[in-house]
Amino acid sequence: DTAVSQTPKYLVTQMGNDKSIKCEQNLGHDTMYWYKQDSKKFLKIMFSYNNKELIINETVPNRFSPKSPDKAHLNLHINSLELGDSAVYFCASSQDRTSGSTDTQYFGPGTRLTVL
């Protein structure tokens, strides 16, 4: 199936640990994104990569580090996890890098991270 996939779907971990979330898209898109959705369901963009190049980096703690080994993958590594990092993290992709385009963003199913 053509889609945006994320692993794992659920992640429960202790404070202070380091964890990674993987994202892959087989849509042939050039641009990938990471979003955080908090308990109030508010989506916020964290990062955007176009052809492995970082193009958006919102005000996110430097404990969060995206890694794009190729344009089909954008992984999110989080160091020293904190309670406030608990949220659902969504990966997305689109063909065009500019939000001014009308290209649709396709979202993955999300990864629910719970920090204890």
Added chain:
Amino acid sequence: KNQVEQSPQSLIILEGKNCTLQCNYTVSPFSNLRWYKQDTGRGPVSLTIMTFSENTKSNGRYTATLDADTKQSSLHITASQLSDSASYICVVSAKGNNRLAFGKGNQVVVIP
């Protein structure tokens, strides 16, 4: 203050009835506005995308309108079904940058 405000925050409607969700924005200069549907536990799915010159766009029972002068959009759901229960998110993008402004969503619950 958020650049995209949606109302009502939540809404309960009977199956078969119509409803309208509102989105007001302050994003400028405007490029396009999108409505997404997010089912519980799933990622958002695009419903419509409208540019400045488009006043209305339909996707099945979903019809979005845009008034770029008043900076308002609405999403109308016709003959609601139980599967319409979801959060509907309004997203606005500005010209000249890669930023998207997200609303907090309208939570719709359709009851039989």
